[in-house]
Amino acid sequence: MSDLDLSSSAISLPDTPAAPVAGTGGSAQATARDAVRALRSSQIREVANAGFGVADVLPFWFGESDRVTPAFIREAATGALARGETFYTHNLGIAPLREALARYVSDLHGATPIESVxxxxxxVNALMLAAQLVVGAGDRVVAVTPLWPNLVEIPKILGASVETVALGYGERGWTLDLEGLLKALTPDTKLLMINSPNNPTGWVMTRDEQRAVLAHCRRHGIWIVADEVYERLYYGAAGERTAPSFLDLASRDERLICVNSFSKAWLMTGWRLGWMVAPRALMDDLGKLVEYNTSCAPSFVQQAGVVAVEQGEAFTRSLVADLRVSRDHLAAALAGLPGVDVKVPHGAMYLFFKLEGAQQSLDLCKALVREAGLGLAPGSAFGSRGEGFVRWCYACDPARLDAGVERLSRYLASR
Amino acid sequence: MSDLDLSSSAISLPDTPAAPVAGTGGSAQATARDAVRALRSSQIREVANAGFGVADVLPFWFGESDRVTPAFIREAATGALARGETFYTHNLGIAPLREALARYVSDLHGATPIESVxxxxxxVNALMLAAQLVVGAGDRVVAVTPLWPNLVEIPKILGASVETVALGYGERGWTLDLEGLLKALTPDTKLLMINSPNNPTGWVMTRDEQRAVLAHCRRHGIWIVADEVYERLYYGAAGERTAPSFLDLASRDERLICVNSFSKAWLMTGWRLGWMVAPRALMDDLGKLVEYNTSCAPSFVQQAGVVAVEQGEAFTRSLVADLRVSRDHLAAALAGLPGVDVKVPHGAMYLFFKLEGAQQSLDLCKALVREAGLGLAPGSAFGSRGEGFVRWCYACDPARLDAGVERLSRYLASR
Structure with missing residues (x-):
């Protein structure tokens, strides 16, 4: 979920020792394999590097709140460390956390046994594990864009090919071309990777769209990996706690893996803790893959997760209320600027808006950071469908947003 | 590095909701792909499951000390949490940790720039990343066994094929058949994965063997991934702080990736923190892979790593001295038992000894836990070359080892 990727920049190098072994080092050829070299690198990092040396930058480019994790969650980790919980855990997680998550998911989306969690x-690790579970070399994967790059790039590491289907953009903001998506989901497709609420657009898939996609994928035996990490960052009708989820429609033992994270709903980006809901028939194999990827999440981090899930509901609701205020505040301010076309989405924590002159959004964002001290993410970072747009993360207080809008306004007036 | 993998056992299942979507769920087919189903699962877990319900088990089956992480390291994490360090970090790690590691590695193995770390x-995550960097579908990988299964299984997740070369066993304990290994390292081999000091045998590769292997791999352009996580758990001559490392011989920019961990030298198994030393030409690509695997290690965990590396040297030395005492204590006690053939290795934290009647070591270890309350790891868990042996982790105090030996002794006498 990180797109924070600042370079540590130039550091002077001590000389490495002369190699006292026969043979040529061949250092010029010591490169990664082609499939890895071809993976996209972060354009946000490129923009941030362009701002290197600019003293006063207001960054809105990362997918991260500027607020620290709540104290009661941090204290849970501290308590576990004090108690000496510093040992390996079960590959699939400590039982109290799996139990707490099963209750949480059951409450939001219907009965979910512990063994499914x-x-x-x-x-992001859950996305990688999900991909490892179901795709290998030569498999066909479909993804809906604009999209956080990780979903598109992960299958390529495993040798799969990824076809993208573009969202439409118009008066109602971003919308799904359902026909187009179903057409792309050919019978030989192995996996659909879909992210709703969506990063970067804030697009939220409707219940009816999910129903149609699920029925189609069932018919052809296509796996769905649903990245639902923004489900709680949903601005629906009063009382709606979560965006529509595939879990509301599917049985727990069919070809659906739902991926989630502690990063967004509990402000735990730096903790690297997530979960997945997956068919019980996968769990033994998932345990093996976890063993071979990270073995487990840190024990005391998992204990903090228990407290977040069990005691964090009021916090999450208040966070979402704050985000809604920030979203509306920023959208109103941006709508007043010339050359800005902004729609207000129902999910996530970004405004992904059209900006005149952003046809080369990478160049524009580099200029914005250098000349205006404003850090935005270029739309092209999220695939070619995002070109012409920029992404602004509004997970901060309105005063900070105002300062950013003021910089954008001055920049637009000056060019 | 975990082989702790206890099942959470039977938990009653609530019914899942009936699926309100057309189409068949096809749950019977919702299984992982064949390559993943074929991965080995932990035999240690199988043994532990066999002991489920046995009230009094003395477990020596895991690769983990029974001591908690030192307080000064835990307090560093607590301090970082209190300061609010809960955000994403750079993909390649926080600068203070990379700098501390570069100094540490330079001190042990010669000049190593920050950009190589x-x-x-x-x-284990470093091993997965290293494999992703260099191997894909169809590539040929060679590994030396008996071996912690992860090194053999990880390349298979990426579609590579793995050939194993067996260590010899004789009067001098475990030894490398250098000729055999070089012969297996054919010019079309992509990667050698080698672990020294070795889990499970304690075998330590000599400097001369490393020199010969490095020269051969240079000649044919073969990558080496060296798992050196036990390098500090080395019982050499007085003053020798570390086992021989490929880093002592190689330049920093050739086809060598050295993998290390905080788990063993600082008792940080449950923290999930490691590092690698790799050619600078790989680092941009590695950053992308980290982004797509876990994005970064938790920020406050990295801060604890800084303190471990910078202030933990005295602790590590005292730990290794204790382990040497435990090793010798256990070896002497085992040598007195009938049917035991034990050699004293120079590295790691295991005795991997031959036991009469252990020709089916999995069955024997199940019987040991059920009938004697003694938890050992079966040799077959480490590949067929390990059959006939069992692994005993001696990272605990001698009194606990004595209690275990007493149980083994009674069991052997009774059969």
């Missing part, structure tokens, strides 16, 4: 070392 | 979410 596994703890992972971050939401 | 990357922080990972555990040693």
């Amino acid at each position: 596994a703890v992972t070392s971050a939401g | 990357a922080v990972t979410s555990a040693g």
Whole structure:
């Protein structure tokens, strides 16, 4: 879930020792394999590097709140450390956390047994594990874009090919071309990777769209990996606690893996804790994969997760209320600027808006950080469908947003 | 590095909701892909499950000390949490940790620039990342066994094929058949994965063997991934702080990736923190892979790592002195038992000894836990070359070892 990726920049190098072994080092050829070299690197990092040396930058480019994890969650980790909980845990997570998550998911999305829940070392780690479970070399994967790059790149590490289907953009903001998606989900497709609420657009898949996609994937035996880490960052009708989820529709033992994270709903980005809900028939194999990827999440981090899930509901609700205020505040301010086309989405924590002159959004974002001290993420970082747009994370207080809008306004007026 | 993998055992299942979507769930087919189903699962877990319900088990089956992480390291994490260090970090790790590790590695193995060092979410995560960097579907990998299963299984997740070369066993304990290994390292081999000091045997590769292997791999452009997580658990001549390392011989920019961990030298198994030393030309690609695997290690865990590396040297030395005492104590006690053939190795924290009647070591270990309350790891868990042996982790105080030996002695006398 991280797109924070600042370079540690230039550091002077001591000389390495001369190699006292026969043969040529061949250092020029010591490179990664082609599939890895071809993976996209972060354009947000490129923008941040362009701002290196700019003293006063207001960064809104990362997918992260500027607020620290709540004290009661941090204290749970501290308590576990004081008690000496510093040992390996079960590959699938400590029992109290799996139990707490099973209750939490059951409450939001219907009965979910403990055996369907596994703890992972971050939401992105759950995506990697899900991909490892179901795709290998030559498999066909479909993803809906614009999209946080990780979902598109992960299957490629395993040798799969990824086809993308673009969301539409119009008066109602971002919308799914359902026909187009179903057409792309050919019978030989192995996996659909879909993220709703969506990073970067805030697009939220409707219940009816989920129903149609699920029925189609069932018919053809296509796996769905649903990245639902923003489900609680949902601005629906009063009383709606969560965005529509595939878990509301599917049985727990069919070809669906739902990925989630502690990062967004409990402000735990730096903790690297996530989970997945997956068919029980996968769990033995998942345990093996966890063993071979990270073995387990840190024990005291998992204890903090228990407290977050069991005692964090009031916090999450208040966080979402704050985010809604920030979203509306920023959208109103941006709507007043010339050359800005902004729609207000129902999910996540970003405004992904059209900006005149952003046809080369990477260049524009580099100029914005250098010339205006404003850090935004270029739309092209989320695939070619995002070109012409920029992403602004509004997970901060309105005064900070105002300062950013003021910088954008001055920049637009000056060019 | 975990082989702790106890099942959470039977838990009653609530009914899952009936699926309100058309199409068949096809749950019978919702299984992992074949390559993943074929991965080995932990035989240690099988043994532990066999002991389920046995009230009084003395477990020596895990690769983990029974001591808690030192307080000064835990307090560093607590301090970072109190300061609010709960955000994403750079993919390759926080600068203070990379700097501390570069100094540490330089001190042990010669000049190593910061840019050659990357922080990972555990040693095993470093192995997974290293494999992702260099091997894909169809690639040929060679590994030396008996061996902790992870090194053999990880490349298979990526579609590679793994050939194993067996260590010899004789009067001098476990030894490398160097000729055999070089012969197996054919020019079309992509990668050698080698673990020294070795889990489970305690075998330590000599400097001359490393020199010969490095020269051969250079000649044919073969990558080496050296798992050196036990390097500090080395019982050499007085003043020798570490086992021979490939880093002592190689330049920093050739085809060598050295993997290490905080788990063993600082008793931080449950923290999931590791690092690798790799060619600088790989680092941009490694950053992408870290982003797509876990994004980063938890920020406050990395801060604890800084304190471990910078202030933990006296602790590590005292730990290794204690382990040497435990090793000698256990070896002497075992040598007095009938049917035991035990050699004293120079590294790691295990005795991997031959036991009469252990030709089916999995069955024997199940019987040992059920009938004698003694938890050992079966040799077959480490590949067929380990059959006939059992592994005993001696990372605990001598009194506890005595209690275990007493149980083994009674069991052997009774059969």
